[in-house]
Amino acid sequence: MTQRSSLFTPVLIVSCVIIMVSFAVRASFGVFQIPVAEEFGWLRAEFSLAIAIQNLAWGIGQPIFGAMAEKIGDRRAIIIGAVVYALGLILSANSVTPIEHQAYAWLVGFGIAGTGFGVVLAVVGRASSDENRSMSLAIVTAAGSAGQVFGAPAAEWMLGFLSWQSTFMVFAAVILSMILTLPFMRAPVLAQKAELEESLGQILVKAFKDPSYTMIFLGFFSCGYQLGFITAHFPAFVTEMCGPILAGGVLHNMGITTTSALGAVAISLVGLANIGGTLAAGWAGKRYSKRYLLAGIYTGRTIFAALFIMFPITPVTVILFSVGMGALWLATVPLTSGLVAHIYGLRYMGTLYGIVFFSHQLGSFLGVWLGGRLYDVYGNYTAVWWVGIAVGAFSAIVHLPIRERRLEGLVTA
Secondary structure, eight states: OOEEEEEEEEOHHHHHHHHHHHHHHHTGGGGGGHHHHHHHHHOHHHHHHHHHHHHHHHHHHHHHHHHHHHHHHHHHHHHHHHHHHHHEEEEETTSHHHHHHHHHHHHHHHHHHHTTHHHHHHHHHHHOOHHHHHHHHHHHHHHHHHHHHHHHHHHHHTTTTTTTHHHHHHHHHHHHHGGGGGGGGGOOOOOOOHHEEEEEHHHHHHHHHHHHHHHHHHHHHHHHHHHHHHHHHHHHHHHSSOOOOTTTTTTHHHTTSSSHHHHHOOOOOOOHHHHHHHHHHHHHHTTTTTTHHHHHHHHHEEEHHHHHSOOOOHHHHHHHHHHHHHTSTHHHHHHHHHHHHHHHTTTTTHHHHHHHHHHHHHHHHHHHHHHHHHHHSSSSSSHHHHHHHHHHHHHHHHTOOOSSSSTTHHHHH
């Protein structure tokens, strides 16, 4: 009888800490939309473009850092990512023009790539046994949501007594501090000998020729669009479009007395709800078809988004939407990364998932940038919201034809 392997290993715990810190900072940028624009008198599109570039750089950097981790080691790649992340925040804190913010956003985005899912999930995937892999990937993804729970409210809280520039500096220090956990991240390589001997070029050719890989790539686009738009614009969306918070009501008693505070709390609620949703996805991914689960998640997102925009926007609907969308928020990540590992193996999972994640970040770039651009044109977010509903429906459909089996010519991991 074989001994059951442990789920909660040092690698998993450290990976959770890194993702939590990285995503806490990353999820807070929407809170800075109004303070930065008001200080400099910018259009909404100016800072939105900086966040959009940040998301694009994250997508470009993800396969680069994935390949770097496979070449020089996971921990060295994460250290480089953390330093670049912090440098981008420090330089942004001292920026006074839109071009400066947009230029330094490339550093922040590359830093997120070096400390984000592409590198860390590959470490966890290799360090996990077959029986624990789906849940391990879900736990790390849920840690990103945990970071989102306190990231935006922490930024909102600090802005009450610090400038946005000082808040950026605090975040830079926090990012650098997570390097201290890396000595505990020692991941074994569980790929088989034949898989290790296969070159990156060979596996990339096989993946690019596989229609399923193309569909995974295309399907992840809408996830990025929706997450990018909501993270960057939802706090401002709620601040400007939500009905007034009634004095003396339940929200008032919870300390939520302004629509600005509600916007920050909404992002936190999305992250909180997603902890349960992502863990449920990890549990289900081991037992049911990942492609059907992904199609169902995108269908659910489409329905929640359509209902939200069709009804009056009030504090109650904001909370209901945040919880509903949050339950489906990052539930796609352990399923998508697990699908890549299942079909194409563990050896180059970081690079292969990184390329798929580039599609996600193209969607994020478009969602963030288009949100700011169409807001400046129409004075509201309605048009860009409906685009998100359409791409969500597209992703639900495109996952259905994926062949969820080991690619011919690859050994079993």
